[in-house]
Amino acid sequence: xxxxxxxxxxxxxxxxxxxxxxxxxxxxxxxxxxxxxxxxxxxxxxxxxxxxxxxxxxxxxxxxxxxxxxxxxxxxxxxxxxxxxxxxxxxxxxxxxxxxxxxxxxxxxxxxxxxxxxxxxxxxxxxxxxxxxxxxxxxxxxxxxxxxxxxxxxxxxxxxxxxxxxxxxxxxxxxxxxxxxxxxxxxxxxxxxxxxxxxxxxxxxxxxxxxxxxxxxxxxxxxxxxxxxxxxxxxxxxxxxxxxxxxxxxxxxxxxxxxxxxxxxxxxxxxxxxxxxxxxxxxxxxxxxxxxxxx
Amino acid sequence: xxxxxxxxxxxxxxxxxxxxxxxxxxxxxxxxxxxxxxxxxxxxxxxxxxxxxxxxxxxxxxxxxxxxxxxxxxxxxxxxxxxxxxxxxxxxxxxxxxxxxxxxxxxxxxxxxxxxxxxxxxxxxxxxxxxxxxxxxxxxxxxxxxxxxxxxxxxxxxxxxxxxxxxxxxxxxxxxxxxxxxxxxxxxxxxxxxxxxxxxxxxxxxxxxxxxxxxxxxxxxxxxxxxxxxxxxxxxxxxxxxxxxxxxxxxxxxxxxxxxxxxxxxxxxxxxxxxxxxxxxxxxxxxxxxxxxxxxxxxxxxxxxxxxxxxxxxxxxxxxxxxxxxxxxxxxx
Amino acid sequence: xxxxxxxxxxxxxxxxxxxxxxxxxxxxxxxxxxxxxxxxxxxxxxxxxxxxxxxxxxxxxxxxxxxxxxxxxxxxxxxxxxxxxxxxxxxxxxxxxxxxxxxxxxxxxxxxxxxxxxxxxxxxxxxxxxxxxxxxxxxxxxxxxxxxxxxxxxxxxxxxxxxxxxxxxxxxxxxxxxxxxxxxxxxxxxxxxxxxxxxxxxxxxxxxxxxxxxxxxxxxxxxxxxxxxxxxxxxxxxxxxxxxxxxxxxxxxxxxxxxxxxxxxxxxxxxxxxxxxxxxxxxxxxxxxxxxxxxxxxxxxxxxxxxxxxxxxxxxxxxxxxxxxxxxxxxxxxxxxxxxxx
Numbered sequence: 020x021x022x023x024x025x026x027x028x029x030x031x032x033x034x035x036x037x038x039x040x041x042x043x044x045x046x047x048x049x050x051x052x053x054x055x056x057x058x059x060x061x062x063x064x065x066x067x068x069x070x071x072x073x074x075x076x077x078x079x080x081x082x083x084x085x086x087x088x089x090x091x092x093x094x095x096x097x098x099x100x101x102x103x104x105x106x107x108x109x110x111x112x113x114x115x116x117x118x119x120x121x122x123x124x125x126x127x128x129x130x131x132x133x134x135x136x137x138x139x140x141x142x143x144x145x146x147x148x149x150x151x152x153x154x155x156x157x158x159x160x161x162x163x164x165x166x167x168x169x170x171x172x173x174x175x176x177x178x179x180x181x182x183x184x185x186x187x188x189x190x191x192x193x194x195x196x197x198x199x200x201x202x203x204x205x206x207x208x209x210x211x212x213x214x215x216x217x218x219x220x221x222x223x224x225x226x227x228x229x230x231x232x233x234x235x236x237x238x239x240x241x242x243x244x245x246x247x248x249x250x251x252x253x254x255x256x257x258x259x260x261x262x263x264x265x266x267x268x269x270x271x272x273x274x275x276x277x278x279x280x281x282x283x284x285x286x287x288x289x290x291x292x293x294x295x296x297x298x299x300x301x302x303x304x305x306x307x308x309x310x311x312x313x314x
Numbered sequence: 315x316x317x318x319x320x321x322x323x324x325x326x327x328x329x330x331x332x333x334x335x336x337x338x339x340x341x342x343x344x345x346x347x348x349x350x351x352x353x354x355x356x357x358x359x360x361x362x363x364x365x366x367x368x369x370x371x372x373x374x375x376x377x378x379x380x381x382x383x384x385x386x387x388x389x390x391x392x393x394x395x396x397x398x399x400x401x402x403x404x405x406x407x408x409x410x411x412x413x414x415x416x417x418x419x420x421x422x423x424x425x426x427x428x429x430x431x432x433x434x435x436x437x438x439x440x441x442x443x444x445x446x447x448x449x450x451x452x453x454x455x456x457x458x459x460x461x462x463x464x465x466x467x468x469x470x471x472x473x474x475x476x477x478x479x480x481x482x483x484x485x486x487x488x489x490x491x492x493x494x495x496x497x498x499x500x501x502x503x504x505x506x507x508x509x510x511x512x513x514x515x516x517x518x519x520x521x522x523x524x525x526x527x528x529x530x531x532x533x534x535x536x537x538x539x540x541x542x543x544x545x546x547x548x549x550x551x552x553x554x555x556x557x558x559x560x561x562x563x564x565x566x567x568x569x570x571x572x573x574x575x576x577x578x579x580x581x582x583x584x585x586x587x588x589x590x591x592x593x594x595x596x597x598x599x600x601x602x603x604x605x606x607x608x609x610x611x612x613x614x615x616x617x618x619x620x621x622x623x624x625x626x627x628x629x630x631x632x633x634x635x636x637x638x639x640x641x642x643x644x645x646x647x
Numbered sequence: 648x649x650x651x652x653x654x655x656x657x658x659x660x661x662x663x664x665x666x667x668x669x670x671x672x673x674x675x676x677x678x679x680x681x682x683x684x685x686x687x688x689x690x691x692x693x694x695x696x697x698x699x700x701x702x703x704x705x706x707x708x709x710x711x712x713x714x715x716x717x718x719x720x721x722x723x724x725x726x727x728x729x730x731x732x733x734x735x736x737x738x739x740x741x742x743x744x745x746x747x748x749x750x751x752x753x754x755x756x757x758x759x760x761x762x763x764x765x766x767x768x769x770x771x772x773x774x775x776x777x778x779x780x781x782x783x784x785x786x787x788x789x790x791x792x793x794x795x796x797x798x799x800x801x802x803x804x805x806x807x808x809x810x811x812x813x814x815x816x817x818x819x820x821x822x823x824x825x826x827x828x829x830x831x832x833x834x835x836x837x838x839x840x841x842x843x844x845x846x847x848x849x850x851x852x853x854x855x856x857x858x859x860x861x862x863x864x865x866x867x868x869x870x871x872x873x874x875x876x877x878x879x880x881x882x883x884x885x886x887x888x889x890x891x892x893x894x895x896x897x898x899x900x901x902x903x904x905x906x907x908x909x910x911x912x913x914x915x916x917x918x919x920x921x922x923x924x925x926x927x928x929x930x931x932x933x934x935x936x937x938x939x940x941x942x943x944x945x946x947x948x949x950x951x952x953x954x955x956x957x958x959x960x961x962x963x964x965x966x967x968x969x970x971x972x973x974x975x976x977x978x979x980x981x982x983x984x985x986x987x988x989x
Contacts, residue, residue: 208753211714215746216818217738217771230758363837462924476924477700506699506864508921511908533838540910577842579871581909585890586849586872589842595807 052306056299063296067115077106079113080264091284098288101271102278103264107285110266111292117178117267118296121251122244124182129189130240136190137197138228141205152198159191164254171259181260185247196239200232234311241304245297252293268293322351322390323495323527324375324412329387329397331367331374340600344370346551347387349626352495352527357518359530359542359559361574365596367551368531372497376414377404391495410440413488417500419480423472429456429483430468436490455486459516478509482516489520496521497529502537514541535574539563547571550597550607553626557633567633567640570608606638614639653726654687655826655858656711656744661685661720663703663710667929676929680706681717682882685955688826693852693859695873695890697866697905701925703882704862708830711860712746713737725825742772745819749831751811755803761788762799765817772822783821790854791817791847809840813847820851828860833868845872866905870894875961878902881928881936884955888962898964898971900941935967943968 070076077096086104089096098107133155140151167184174180204210204227213227248268254260255269263270268289275285331345345367352358362368373379375389375396389396391411396404408414416422424432433455434448443451449468456464459482472480481501488496498517502510518541521528530542538545538559545562547555547570555568566572576590594611597603603610605620612619618638626636663681680703688694698704710717713729722729727740745768748754755764762784769780785795791813803811812832819827829848833841849872851857863869869876870890877887878899886899897903904921923940926932934952938944947967955965 208748208750209756211709212746212748212754212815212818213756213767215712215714215741216768217742218767219738219771222771226759227756231756363839478924506925507866508699508904508908509924511910512921514910534910535838536910574838577838579845579865579867581867581870581894581906583871585870585874588846588849589871591842591846592839593843595809595840 052302053310056303056306059299060296060303063115063292064119067112067119070112071109076109076112079105079110079266081105088282090282091288099282099284101274101285105264105266107271107288110271111268111289114266114268114271114289115292115296117261117265118248118251118293121178121182121185122248125185125189125247126240126244128182128186129193129243130236132186133190133193134197134236137194137199138201138224138232140194141198141201142224142228148198151194155191155194155198158187159195161187164250164257164259167254167259168257171254176259176262178261181251181254184254185250189243189247192243193236193239197232197236200235201228204228204231234307238304238308238311241300241307245300245304248293248297248300321353323354323392324352325388325390326350326371326375327388327390329371329374329389330385331370331379332384334382334384342599343551343602344383344599345374346602348548348551348553350546350553350556352529354494354527355521355525356544357521357528357530357542359532359538359545360548361532361535361538361545362548363533363596365550365599366548367599368548369499371548372414372499372529372531376408376412376497377401378414405439409436409488409493410491411493412495412497413491413493414497414499415481415484415488415501417503419477419484419504420472422484423480425472428469428471429475433468433483433487433490436487440491451490452486455489456483458489458520459483459486461486476509477505478512481505481509481513485513485516485520489524492524493526495527495529497531499531500533501530503532503534510537517541535571536578547574550602551599552607552623552636553634554608554637555633555635556626557635561633565633565642567629567635567642568608568637569612569614569639569641572641606636614641652690654723655690655725656688656860657721657723658687658711659685659721659723661707661710661717661722663706663717678928679882679931680928681710682931683720684879684882684884686877686884686887688858688860690825691856691858692874693861693872695861695863695869695876696879697863697869697876698879699864699905699925701881701928702879703928704864704879705830707879708746708828708860708862711828712741712744738772742822743825744828745822745824745826746828746830747812747815747819747832749834751808751815751835752803754815755811757803759802760799761793761801761803761806761814762795764803764814765821768818768822774822784817787817787821788814790820790851792843793817807840808836809843812836812844816844816847816851820855820857823855824857826858826860828862830862831864832861834863834865848872866894866909878905881925881931883936884965885937886962886964886966887955888959888964892959892962896962896970898958898962898969899937899966900943900968900970901937903970904940935965 083104086100087102089100091097091099093099096106096108098111100106101110136151136155140148166187167181170180170184210223210227213223218227251260251267252269252272255267256273258273261267261270271289272286275282275289279286327349329345329348330343333342333344348367348371350358360368360372370379374383374385377396377399379385385397387397391407396407430449430452433452434445437443437448437451452468453464456467461467461479461482467475472483475483496517502513505513514537517528520526530538532538542559545557545559546553547568549570555562555566555571562571566575573592579589592611592613597607597610603620606612606615606623609615609619616639624636624638626634628634661681661684664677664679666675666677668675684707686694696704696707709715711722713722716730720730724740724744729737729740732740765784765787766780769775769783774780788795788799793810793813798806798810803814806814833844836844848859852859859872861869861872873890875888876890876893878885878893878901880901885901886893886897893902894906897906908921921940926936926939932939932949934950935941935944935948938948941948945968951967953965953967955963957963958969958971
């Protein structure tokens with residue numbers, strides 16, 4: 020539409036259009052930083068969930084000891100097998116499922132519950148804000164790992180318990196982001212204008228608050244998924260997460276640690292996948308944050 | 315203008331500033347061939363709306379544009395070419411020769427530093443004095459700008475001062491090294507009218523006292539009328555009219571300037587008189603029309619206006635304009 | 648212009664204050680933003696309120712709209728006192744009172760489309776069904792000079808300042824209000840666009856029979872659009888009267904100072920400028936708030952707050968020593984003869 024750098028070219032009066040997330044570099048590379056990681060993540064997601072349905076892979080557990088310790092690129096086992104005889108490739112796929120499941124569900128829980136709490140606290144203020152903020156503070160004070168340990172100890176390790184434990188830290192994280200985003204929104208003139216137009220309570224939240232804080236929450240989610248995946252990996256690494264012999268990238272790394280000098284690929288392969296996924300999420304999150312002008 | 319150009323403190327010739335656009339080859343011509351001179355002791359006002367290029371052209375002279383800006387042309391300060399200097403070389407000029415006061419003092423002052431420290435810092439940039447001496451000079455400078463209780467102000471923070479006082483601090487900082495030329499970029503736009511009058515009086519007083527040249531950049535034609543010796547009107551990156559202030563207001567020639575005059579609310583006008591208005595908006599700087607940039611909106615536009623851009627020429631002594639069919643000309647209505 | 652009908656808006660003794668907490672060296676306290684303001688707006692008239700930063704004029708506008716509710720005072724709009732109403736009753740009473748803000752982009756939700764923005768009040772007040780609303784939106788967009796097909800689907804970011812302000816005006820006009828409060832509604836627009844929008848205000852005034860409460864810091868601007876003008880300083884009204892009279896024969900020294908400060912012609916520079924800085928609204932001066940900068944101030948000004956008195960028909964001033972024109976024939980009471988206006 021009009022020239023770039025609106026601040027420079029129209030400085031004096033009109034507040035002019037809000038600068039659309041400054042383009043660092045040309046448009047093409049910016050799009051690349053969105054589509055490349057997004058493409059990779061979508062591919063990986065589909066592979067983890069759909070490949071085993073479409074194309075038969077060996078089971079991730081219950082491998083025969085006769086197959087143990089095969090190196091990568093062996094016939095029938097692209098990534099080789101682990102000391103117990105399980106196919107690494109299929110363990111990567113199923114382990115990826117776990118990572119995505121945990122990452123997405125914890126983030127979704129945080130986004131919905133934490134987001135709602137944060138928005139409610141900021142929008143209604145007063146007593147509601149005090150109560151909710153203190154609750155969130157309490158939740159955030161809980162060290163996730165210690166909590167996971169307690170849960171694992173008490174209830175036994177499982178994927179569901181991991182999700183509960185991590186939700187304890189995801190909810191307040193989203194809560195605080197949502198709360199501060201809503202607070203800064205509350206002072207904006209268009210909110211007053213909307214109220215003067217007659218729009219009330221829940222409609223204000225749904226149609227004015229949510230669309231305006233969504234970019235911030237979504238970019239935070241993307242970065243958050245990565246963090247959650249790593250935490251799940253750490254918990255599984257410590258034996259507090261997905262119980263063996265079910266695969267998880269974290270526990271695969273832990274197992275591989277024992278034979279790291281003999282067969283480093285047992286550590287490297289799951290690490291590489293975890294790394295690539297988290298980096299993609301981060302790059303995508305950053306690029307979107309820029310694109311949407313989120314501060 | 316009647317004076318030999320070599321007398322000029324600042325001489326700008328054919329200044330052009332383009333921004334590369336968004337990588338799709340669209341070039342934004344923010345300043346499209348601007349030439350003017352500023353003389354010692356003179357007050358020159360550059361008037362234009364948003365997007366006219368008035369601020370960009372002054373920042374180009376000061377070297378304050380981002381690297382994506384391509385600046386060509388010449389801007390000589392007392393003979394020294396400013397375009398193309400490195401940052402270090404420019405720093406010598408900034409403050410000592412040319413100083414700038416900006417629009418929003420709230421954003422130009424460091425909110426975490428005390429006033430005295432900020433002024434002292436400006437002093438120390440160009441003079442090798444001790445901190446104590448710099449502090450003393452800071453107090454003196456505040457006195458120069460008529461700041462009440464200058465010693466007390468020195469230990470205060472910007473947020474403790476009003477807009478007018480902050481602007482005085484900005485002026486004090488700008489004057490720290492007695493510049494030959496002070497550029498006030500919309501310096502009073504954000505101020506109340508009474509404060510604006512005070513600040514403008516102050517600037518004129520300082521100009522007389524220190525023998526400075528003063529450049530006022532503003533969208534406010536009334537301000538230019540009241541306080542400037544010479545007025546330049548810019549539109550779409552070019553100068554469209556230039557004349558001494560009094561002459562401009564008696565005998566405006568360029569239809570755009572006339573439109574600006576007519577659009578300003580005046581106290582003398584009775585209430586509810588419809589303002590003579592021209593429609594449309596300034597052209598997109600990335601796609602300037604071939605002929606006169608104002609032709610699409612001009613009541614007097616004819617085919618020759620759309621075909622070729624009129625050159626800026628001194629049609630009457632001391633009065634330059636760029637128009638094929640000026641107001642009051644032979645084809646006056 | 649002035650009918651004998653009951654006033655549309657009656658503001659009586661409006662007081663608005665808010666507390667500021669102590670932050671980094673600046674002591675906290677109560678900001679006396681609006682301290683007992685009384686005025687009327689009659690049907691079909693435009694009342695202009697002119698005041699500088701710190702005068703409280705924007706706070707006044709929001710207090711009238713109950714956003715937030717003023718500390719005390721009455722705001723009678725079409726007979727109903729908005730201060731006493733809550734919830735739906737307030738909403739209904741406020742239906743015909745709308746506002747246009749200073750920042751055109753700031754007052755429009757950046758995520759919404761133009762069409763939805765203008766439709767919002769119609770939805771909130773449940774006027775008609777979908778089709779009726781859509782038609783009204785188109786009608787109103789055209790009224791303000793926008794193209795429903797071309798502009799309706801855009802977002803505020805895709806508009807210019809003038810266009811965005813037109814959208815805000817369209818939204819304000821959608822419910823056929825009786826009174827529109829314009830809070831610096833053209834101050835952030837370029838001169839030529841400002842003129843266009845001002846003409847639009849006048850046009851709507853004539854077509855729709857609107858009244859305006861026009862608030863701005865530019866005296867010439869306010870006089871241009873208003874029938875009557877009120878001058879505000881530090882939370883109080885100094886002078887109220889017909890625009891032309893206030894301009895030609897200002898009674899309050901502050902009004903005089905404002906007039907003198909308006910840059911306009913090469914002669915303007917010769918006039919005196921006002922001294923000093925505006926005092927803080929947290930600690931306003933006792934008695935007359937303008938006395939610290941007034942060239943005519945005396946002891947009485949510090950001891951006693953001047954009341955608003957009508958010195959000529961429709962022309963009131965709150966000053967112990969008003970500037971009174973040499974001819975005394977229009978005076979209602981014995982007053983000290985002051986400086987003749989220049």
